[in-house]
Amino acid sequence: PMALGQGNPVPTEGGDPNILNLPEHATGLGQGVAANNGYGIPSKFESNVQRRQSPGLTQTTQASVSFAPLQSLFGIVTPSGLHFERHHQGWWDIDPSKHRFMINGMVKTPKVFTMDEIMRLPSVSRFHFIECGANTAVEWGNVAVPTVQYTHGMVSCSEFTGVPLITLLEIAGADFKNAKFILAEGGDGSSMTRTIPMSLILSGEVLVAYGQNGEMLRPENGYPLRLIVPGIQGVSWVKYLRRIEVGDMPYAAKDEAVHYMDLMPDGQHRQYTNIQECKSVVTTPSGGQVLLDKGFYNITGLAWSGRGKVKKVDVSVDGGRNWRQARLETPVLSKALTRFNIDWVWDGKPAIIQSRATDETGFVQPTYKHLRAARGTRSIYHNNAIQSWLVQENGEVKNVQVS
Amino acid sequence: PMALGQGNPVPTEGGDPNILNLPEHATGLGQGVAANNGYGIPSKFESNVQRRQSPGLTQTTQASVSFAPLQSLFGIVTPSGLHFERHHQGWWDIDPSKHRFMINGMVKTPKVFTMDEIMRLPSVSRFHFIECGANTAVEWGNVAVPTVQYTHGMVSCSEFTGVPLITLLEIAGADFKNAKFILAEGGDGSSMTRTIPMSLILSGEVLVAYGQNGEMLRPENGYPLRLIVPGIQGVSWVKYLRRIEVGDMPYAAKDEAVHYMDLMPDGQHRQYTNIQECKSVVTTPSGGQVLLDKGFYNITGLAWSGRGKVKKVDVSVDGGRNWRQARLETPVLSKALTRFNIDWVWDGKPAIIQSRATDETGFVQPTYKHLRAARGTRSIYHNNAIQSWLVQENGEVKNVQVS
Amino acid sequence: QSTAYPGVGRPATLKEVAAWDIDVRPDFKGLPAGSGSVAQGQDLWEAKCAHCHGVFGESNEVFSPLIGGTTNDDIKTGNVANLKRADFPGRTTIMKVATVSTLWDYINRAMPWTAPKSLKPDEVYAVTAYLLSLADVVPENFVLSDKNMAEVQKRMPNRNGMTTQHAMWAGKEFNGTAKPDTANVACMKDCIPEAKVASMLPDYARNAHGNLADQNRLVGQQHGANTAVPENK
Amino acid sequence: QSTAYPGVGRPATLKEVAAWDIDVRPDFKGLPAGSGSVAQGQDLWEAKCAHCHGVFGESNEVFSPLIGGTTNDDIKTGNVANLKRADFPGRTTIMKVATVSTLWDYINRAMPWTAPKSLKPDEVYAVTAYLLSLADVVPENFVLSDKNMAEVQKRMPNRNGMTTQHAMWAGKEFNGTAKPDTANVACMKDCIPEAKVASMLPDYARNAHGNLADQNRLVGQQHGANTAVPENK
């Protein structure tokens, strides 16, 4: 049937009982400060807002993913409790007073630091997105999952605080002349290793971070120390960071020589693909939601680019035929999520909603047609195609791909 | 005694056991994704980082305050679980599907909205600080508390998402010509009421917000709806917002006619004092901390202004005789916290650390001397004086006031 | 009236507005008809208020005292003299409040603390009358009502105690000043002679806020001071 | 070497570096001396690896298969032919990995999954030899060692399967291209003919990800669809 009428009609008694009958909270005394050991938690009415595994995607929970509920998030900051997770050998809660950080390789003096010491160094705080290289992977060929949580939920954005890696490399006396790469290594079971270009480190953007959204990193995100590599896929943001080696050739670590490579139609893999190109997605309305009524809606979503700032986001409600420019919420920050909003009056007819981001380099987010023409359908990683949501006459929104 | 030596000396066995003996987390399998019902919590090693009551400050926990642990926070975002609290009649966890919002008074048509409806309107997301007008109140006369948590912990900063109040007033057809004030009213037991100038609302800055740091407001912060009044003291940010009345005279509500007024030496109260003037504080090193060693430190802190952006922050380590300009972390946003950092090499001698913020209007944060000359010592509210921390030879940091 | 947002919001009914529009302004707009005597108020007070605020509004067990510190002279001048005295201990509600509407409105919306909005208008008149009588604003045989609130207002002890002549209101509605009352300058070098410590906590208060070692993170450029033991000077 | 940060950090000892510097590069820098035979590897494999990866590395019970999909021809060409086939089901580790160092390094640091870093170097040589033998990269009587790893590298089935000629590396280290491989334009009006839905989930998958009503907030401009019941079309 059609979408519902007035969401809040006047009952026959001449008023809404939620107004006429004062609730308990208007007529009683509430709870005290500093409940729950001085650390607050969300409302009990928010329990649907969870990070979730995608059923059937992985065979274990420790080499797995949980997706952030983008359909329920606001603004650009991802609550740390809802930050997406990607673990290869499970997560740990490491005693920070016992954690050590080492620099070796092409340096004058290999060095060891305690957390106390790292936190004494000049720190910076910056907002950045992190996106898994495999975000939206299951959609390369066809529609495979119903909601934006599962299509795009491997992206999050936080304010990170830490020390520019270059400061630590300077302390160790790195051979900036001959070194071309570094290896970052984790301290957990997987001891995740990734090759990072020295050019990025010289830019000052790469951080050895301990802070996330005002507090310490969460255990699931690498407590107490994580490498922050803005614009670069999440697997390079090594968690539980224990060591940096300065070197002169790439390391072909497992997650850059077996995974996180992009298979081309000719059978070659593009290796060392680390940038997350410009991308966007409408988060509401989005798949699995129901519009309750015709009328005014606020279309909202997220845009980001691994190459810098988002310049503009356009939104279509007719599957890409016509576009209007959305409002960008401030601040618009480099290599951070950008929130966009645009007005829409739904007339009750089917509509296909899309967003299309352009970044400051002028790069325009591709359609599936563009992307498949360049890379086929089997490359798994780096799917940044324009997403389509079909709003049906009955108000239900479906994940679709258009031709 | 003097501060300690090298924080991490080489043990006699030729290496740090935390490096030589691989820990459990490097040699085992960790935990799975989406633990704890899909909502993550901080590390167990972070349990000292809590919001706290100040012993003896209030006689109940429901008409009370909990202070944010500024000494342990990074960047500008306050984790929602550590956001300061100020309740007058306790906090509630209100069912959002039953919450209603009403506009009445000088409007064409009084209106009622559900949460579903409010969330359909054009939304904005913005970072703003909120500071209680009584922050730093106990220090007007003398040093009264030991740490920055208790001196300055009634300030926090979040990314808020909501609808500009002006949009809602337009829907109701507010009489913008004759209306001069609005009354904002809460839906809890205290039904907090506050008068807000119409000029602020016309600026578009005042929001009817549901989102905070990416998720819904926390119950302690007004779930599901709160008025956001950037630059204005926290008591005006009415929680559990149920009603806005448009009017033509101020309302002299209890918390603007009995409290949140500033007593001058002549016995007159300054009433309707709502701006939080430019202020800053060094958060580390700060009172109650101990420097473990001589050497390099990163002095860091927060600055803010209810009149706009922070333009610069200067830091002194000699009690205000000489000053150096600190680095401001980006983004520097209007009416938001701004994080500053500056290098310092501690020589082991006593030092008095201060910060002094200047905002974009040119206003310079006052010393206690300035402030007391203008207002005496009994006005309770709006203490934005420069804070001093004495670093003693033994490394302990004390809250002091200087002459 | 904007129609740009079809489907969002609906007109409030009269019943709905009546249920929620409870505020009372200083000009008494919003004050419902009704009345209550000091004597009725005293009974109510002793039953519903006194155990928190004290029989004479003097208690500071759950909150600061409501009554005390005002004189008959204040009632004449409209300025509470004790507010000028830096040595006067504490400030009661009646010393500060300039507008009687504030008391009525607040008691009506928020008291008793554990059962707000449970009083009927006549009961609010009565307890308000009782409180005012404790401060001699009204005589002990007084019956407070919507009809005589304006007269009572003229006897509020601190009715002339407010000023809006300051720069701390974010608007021009009160014709306050625009110029802040402090004017520090951002001097950078040799700004003052040597700074001397003028105030700090005494040694005996070292642990008064709990052990500060437990109020700081386990790691960091500084740790928390162990205040459970005396300072090692 | 910066001395701007006195008191922060200290030199690492040789012992410390040795304990943590375990990586092995494609040029075999970092590879410790040692050796292990396919036969030794098979025993180890069956004891410590097979229950997760299958006796022949073919299992996908806890992870994707390690072995399968390569041919002797691939070993000659250094390109795995099946990677060109869009219809080939799944991609094994051995089909993808170009560098034998990667296998050695990863097994050494991370396997077995529940007891990473528990294998001695000789054991890592042995299981690596066994895995390679399963794919016929080495014969069944082979003894893998630091001395012959470079020779084995020359037989890796997909050793020529990698390209760095793309615009997706944030640096110039590989001399890739700077120009992205897609070039959409931000057309605003009449950009395409009518859009047609080309792919969507079938009705039977409606509830495959759980009830979506429970995966959306209770309030909002949209609610979650109740997928526990068939769609009301």
Ligand code: HEC
């Ligand atoms: C269970 C304790 C309790 C009871 C019973 C109670 N009160 Fe209160 N009252 C309080 C507290 C606590 C506050 C302060 C609330 C706040 O922080 O805003 C308060 C505040 C007040 C104030 C405002 C004082 C000020 O300076 O802000 C008035 C007036 C008042 N009460 C009157 C009454 C009256 C009249 C009654 C009975 C009808 C009553 N109270 C019953 C606890 C109580």
Ligand code: HEC
């Ligand atoms: C308890 C289960 C388990 C055991 C036992 C185990 N593995 Fe694994 N193995 C895994 C999982 C799970 C992964 C994927 C880890 C990830 O996601 O990074 C994996 C990954 C691998 C890989 C990389 C495959 C790829 O494509 O990324 C190799 C090689 C490997 N294992 C070899 C071994 C060897 C050799 C042993 C025994 C010495 C072993 N495994 C024991 C579960 C196991």
Ligand SMILES: [Ca+2]
């Ligand atoms: Ca409607």
Ligand SMILES: [Ca+2]
């Ligand atoms: Ca009213």
Ligand SMILES: [Ca+2]
């Ligand atoms: Ca009397």
Ligand SMILES: [Ca+2]
């Ligand atoms: Ca040291």
Ligand SMILES: [Ca+2]
């Ligand atoms: Ca190495």
Ligand SMILES: [Ca+2]
């Ligand atoms: Ca064989």
Ligand SMILES: [Co+2]
């Ligand atoms: Co320590």
Ligand SMILES: [Co+2]
């Ligand atoms: Co609803």
